[in-house]
Amino acid sequence: MTDDSLTAAIESATAALGKTSGPRKRSGVPTFAIVALVVALAWRFCSLATNEKAGEPCWEACGHKAGACAFCGTEGICKSVGRRKSECVVAPAPPLLPSLVAMLPPAPALSMLPPAPALALLLPVLLLAALSSPLAVVKLLFILAKTPYYALRSIAAFLAPSLFYKSVAGEVTIVTGGAGGIGKLVAQRLCTHGSSVVLLDKDGAALDRAVVDVRAAAAANAKCFTVECDLSDREATYIAMRRAQELAGPCTLLINNAGIVTGKKLLDGSDKLQELTMAVNATAHFWTVKSVLPAMIEANHGHIVTIASSAGMLGVAGLADYCASKAAALRFDESIRLEMRKMGKTGVHTTVVCPFFIKTGMFDGVQAKWPRLLPLLEPEWAADKIVSAIRCNQWELLMPRILHIVPVLRGLLPLPICADLAEWFGVLDTMDDFKGRAPAQA
Ligand SMILES: NC(=O)c1ccc[n+]([C@@H]2O[C@H](COP(=O)([O-])OP(=O)(O)OC[C@H]3O[C@@H](n4cnc5c(N)ncnc54)[C@H](O)[C@@H]3O)[C@@H](O)[C@H]2O)c1
Numbered sequence: 001m002t003d004d005s006l007t008a009a010i011e012s013a014t015a016a017l018g019k020t021s022g023p024r025k026r027s028g029v030p031t032f033a034i035v036a037l038v039v040a041l042a043w044r045f046c047s048l049a050t051n052e053k054a055g056e057p058c059w060e061a062c063g064h065k066a067g068a069c070a071f072c073g074t075e076g077i078c079k080s081v082g083r084r085k086s087e088c089v090v091a092p093a094p095p096l097l098p099s100l101v102a103m104l105p106p107a108p109a110l111s112m113l114p115p116a117p118a119l120a121l122l123l124p125v126l127l128l129a130a131l132s133s134p135l136a137v138v139k140l141l142f143i144l145a146k147t148p149y150y151a152l153r154s155i156a157a158f159l160a161p162s163l164f165y166k167s168v169a170g171e172v173t174i175v176t177g178g179a180g181g182i183g184k185l186v187a188q189r190l191c192t193h194g195s196s197v198v199l200l201d202k203d204g205a206a207l208d209r210a211v212v213d214v215r216a217a218a219a220a221n222a223k224c225f226t227v228e229c230d231l232s233d234r235e236a237t238y239i240a241m242r243r244a245q246e247l248a249g250p251c252t253l254l255i256n257n258a259g260i261v262t263g264k265k266l267l268d269g270s271d272k273l274q275e276l277t278m279a280v281n282a283t284a285h286f287w288t289v290k291s292v293l294p295a296m297i298e299a300n301h302g303h304i305v306t307i308a309s310s311a312g313m314l315g316v317a318g319l320a321d322y323c324a325s326k327a328a329a330l331r332f333d334e335s336i337r338l339e340m341r342k343m344g345k346t347g348v349h350t351t352v353v354c355p356f357f358i359k360t361g362m363f364d365g366v367q368a369k370w371p372r373l374l375p376l377l378e379p380e381w382a383a384d385k386i387v388s389a390i391r392c393n394q395w396e397l398l399m400p401r402i403l404h405i406v407p408v409l410r411g412l413l414p415l416p417i418c419a420d421l422a423e424w425f426g427v428l429d430t431m432d433d434f435k436g437r438a439p440a441q442a
Helices: 003-016 027-050 096-102 108-112 116-131 134-145 147-159 181-192 202-217 233-248 270-298 320-343 380-391 401-412 413-425
Strands: 172-174 196-201 225-229 252-256 304-307 348-355 396-399
Touching: 096 413, 116 134, 134 147, 172 181, 172 233, 181 196, 181 202, 181 252, 196 202, 196 233, 196 348, 196 413, 202 225, 225 233, 233 270, 252 270, 270 304, 270 320, 270 348, 304 320, 304 380, 320 348, 380 396, 396 401, 401 413
Parallel strands: 172 196, 172 252, 196 225, 252 304, 304 348, 348 396
Antiparallel strands: none
16 A cells, blocks of 8 residues: 555545544534434424323323324324314334334423424434534525525516616626627617617628617617627637727627528538538637626626527427527526626626527528417517516526426426426427528528
8 A cells, every 4th residue: 555545544544433534624523412302303203203102182191181282293183194183193204213212311491492394494404414514504594595585586577677777877788699689679778768778790781671670769879889700700700809899898788699501401401501600609609708797797787688599498399409509608698697606706707598489581481380379489579578688687588487387397397207308398399390591591
């Protein structure tokens, strides 16, 4: 045995014995206290289970003459067997328990311990404390205790979002894919609220039309600029992002919206278009975000918005490349948010948007199987929701709300059932009649 392996063996042995010489030093006292508490709780259970003789009314057998059932603590009706007081019968104790309990001295203090339902909650907590550390469990409980606050907050934000709105006046916004569709509609709204906007797109002619539309919706002198750029080209993207910030100032609100779809099954699509889908829908986000994030971090002020898709939340037949790119965009957003959290940059926000199909033309031909349950979205409505989510610093926007059920079902149900449900929702056939923007996809 080498010196190193001997040292490692000694360290692990002493750590196992509770002599905390290893790097993960922990006091043995809390663990001992937990074990003692667990034993005490078990004792309490034993006492409860054996204080009464099987078949006899428990309030008589256990000496609780006042009338409360010692087993379930209920006055009058025993919950454990659901009978009336006069019939309350306690289940017989396992044969080992009476002899164990007989060896224990009477413990009046234990009768003050909480009743069985509370213990059922307490035991997992104690187990968790033994597996991690008591302090970690306290922190965990503190985190969980905040749930009602955030639940109430999101209900309030749903009912009256304007209560939570931040101003976007004076912000400098860059919208990729801003020459049409959702990008242009969002730009119009932000410009109307006083933000300077740069539309960045590969389609020069559409950009010229879009800037006129944005100014018409906001004000003739609204600060709206255009930069032509193909986002699948990394160097061109860096240059375009620099140019955009020279025109309008340092970007404080970036909307990664540009996107394409091939709409073909994996084996029918060309390699080139599939690579392009990943490049525009996902990889370009790296370059645009890297162009603006350092200044946002320094000022501790900024907002990155990712327009992903419901197709990033689950697979769709005929959309493998698109789904892959949108799933990448979803997790990219989450990672940036966590990086900001780690750095303590509470002023740099992120929002990811996952819409179902929107009637912009991008998915022309696609039909919803159950339109009354899951309808195609109107572009104007979707743009309003996106701007509202940005102004609330909302982390995630799923449109329509029924999409929130997707992760819940995937977490709760067996995967074959999820696949059946997806088929029932039309996920296998939804792309059958896809036409899309024909010339752009060629
Ligand atoms: N329309 C939908 O049903 C739907 C559903 C979910 C998510 N989305 C997403 O919403 C976003 C906007 O979609 P839309 O419906 O407004 O689409 P759209 O086709 O109307 O607009 C997309 C814009 O991106 C631009 N663009 C495409 N490739 C580019 C490139 N290489 N460089 C620069 N610009 C490029 C296009 O010129 C166009 O102006 C996309 O990311 C899309 O994936 C759309």
